[in-house]
Amino acid sequence: MRVTKLDTYFLSIPLPQPVRTSTNTIRQVSEVIVKLTTDSGLVGIGEGHGPFLFNQGPAGMQAVNEIIQRITPLVVGEDPFNSERIWQDIFALTYRAVRGIPPLARQQRQLVTALSAIDIALWDLKGKAVERPVYALLGGALRDKIPAYATGFYYRDHEQPADLEREAALYMEKGYRTMKVKVGGLTPKADAERVRFIRQCVGDDMALMLDANQGWDLPTAIEAAQRCEASNIFWLEDPMPWYDERHTLRRLKAATSIPLAAGETEYSPFGLRTLLMEGLVDYVIIDSTWAGGLTTWRKAAVMAEMQQIPMAAHHDPQIHVHALAASPTGFILESFADPSRDPLWFELFKERPEIVDGSMSLPEAPGFGLELREDTLEKYGVKIG
Numbered sequence: 001m002r003v004t005k006l007d008t009y010f011l012s013i014p015l016p017q018p019v020r021t022s023t024n025t026i027r028q029v030s031e032v033i034v035k036l037t038t039d040s041g042l043v044g045i046g047e048g049h050g051p052f053l054f055n056q057g058p059a060g061m062q063a064v065n066e067i068i069q070r071i072t073p074l075v076v077g078e079d080p081f082n083s084e085r086i087w088q089d090i091f092a093l094t095y096r097a098v099r100g101i102p103p104l105a106r107q108q109r110q111l112v113t114a115l116s117a118i119d120i121a122l123w124d125l126k127g128k129a130v131e132r133p134v135y136a137l138l139g140g141a142l143r144d145k146i147p148a149y150a151t152g153f154y155y156r157d158h159e160q161p162a163d164l165e166r167e168a169a170l171y172m173e174k175g176y177r178t179m180k181v182k183v184g185g186l187t188p189k190a191d192a193e194r195v196r197f198i199r200q201c202v203g204d205d206m207a208l209m210l211d212a213n214q215g216w217d218l219p220t221a222i223e224a225a226q227r228c229e230a231s232n233i234f235w236l237e238d239p240m241p242w243y244d245e246r247h248t249l250r251r252l253k254a255a256t257s258i259p260l261a262a263g264e265t266e267y268s269p270f271g272l273r274t275l276l277m278e279g280l281v282d283y284v285i286i287d288s289t290w291a292g293g294l295t296t297w298r299k300a301a302v303m304a305e306m307q308q309i310p311m312a313a314h315h316d317p318q319i320h321v322h323a324l325a326a327s328p329t330g331f332i333l334e335s336f337a338d339p340s341r342d343p344l345w346f347e348l349f350k351e352r353p354e355i356v357d358g359s360m361s362l363p364e365a366p367g368f369g370l371e372l373r374e375d376t377l378e379k380y381g382v383k384i385g
């Protein structure tokens with residue numbers, strides 16, 4: 001089996017109402033889709049994301065498109081079972097020329113997004129070729145259901161307590177037992193009061209996570225964490241910016257009893273190594289659509305097992321359900337239960353793996369078991385290459 005064609009699409013859907021984190025206002029959701037056609041007739045599908053795609057329309061995709069055009073010769077003509085070699089070739093372009101293609105050192109992040117979509121499409125093809133789901137290629141499922149949490153409680157304009165109550169009721173109705181709340185957008189005192197109110201709405205049995213989206217400096221993180229401790233917090237995610245994590249996570253860990261989680265903004269296995277091997281986090285969060293696909297995930301899964309650190313996925317449960325099922329310390333998926341936050345999740349696939357009573361069952365179809373809805377591609381997508 002050889003790859004004969006690489007097609008790229010860019011999808012972008014505006015949100016009905018913008019939502020805020022501590023560091024961003026999200027007005028639309030966007031992603032890159034790579035479709036790999038092969039001489040066997042099988043087609044592999046991969047998805048790529050990245051923070052530089054936030055709020056981008058098709059014009060913002062130009063950089064990724066140019067990169068994909070440049071690296072296509074490293075993929076077309078290849079056997080998808082050579083996915084590790086293809087990964088190594090594309091990753092090497094972050095600093096040097098590969099097979100006549102000049103380095104893309106100044107576009108590392110965009111390059112890794114392109115690599116993520118391509119790598120995921122290759123794993124999809126490998127599964128389809130042997131007619132087994134992707135988790136079977138990763139060593140088989142260690143569990144038959146993966147718990148998922150609902151990410152919500154973003155900051156919205158004119159927020160009223162009744163809005164938070166309604167949101168809590170929506171997730172509870174859907175059977176979630178774990179929910180995540182945005183913090184870092186208000187003063188530590190006001191955030192802690194908002195968290196306490198949400199705790200009252202959901203009762204004592206719900207696991208509550210906090211996500212600061214890297215919005216605090218260390219003193220603010222310490223104050224906010226200590227103020228939130230009384231609300232019985234399951235984890236505190238991304239308290240401070242990525243650039244000084246080694247120092248700040250260690251200091252914060254010593255100052256609070258709340259377990260820490262981070263990793264979603266890493267975009268290489270080496271960044272994840274620092275978090276894992278230095279014991280900086282209690283939970284590691286990985287997004288294979290940002291960080292180099294399942295090939296990166298697989299490298300991190302070995303380190304997480306050795307360090308006994310539970311693995312959590314950032315976004316895209318339809319992809320990560322396979323990765324978490326096969327990882328020895330695989331733990332939990334992230335999901336959006338509110339269509340107004342992630343219309344793509346609700347509209348992109350012909351059959352969507354459902355989250356029932358707070359967990360996702362393993363798909364049985366070959367590859368990732370996903371088929372794109374052509375009408376959604378046409379409505380929100382642009383073929384860019």
Ligand SMILES: [Mg+2]
Nearest residue numbers: 211237238264
């Ligand atoms: Mg996060």
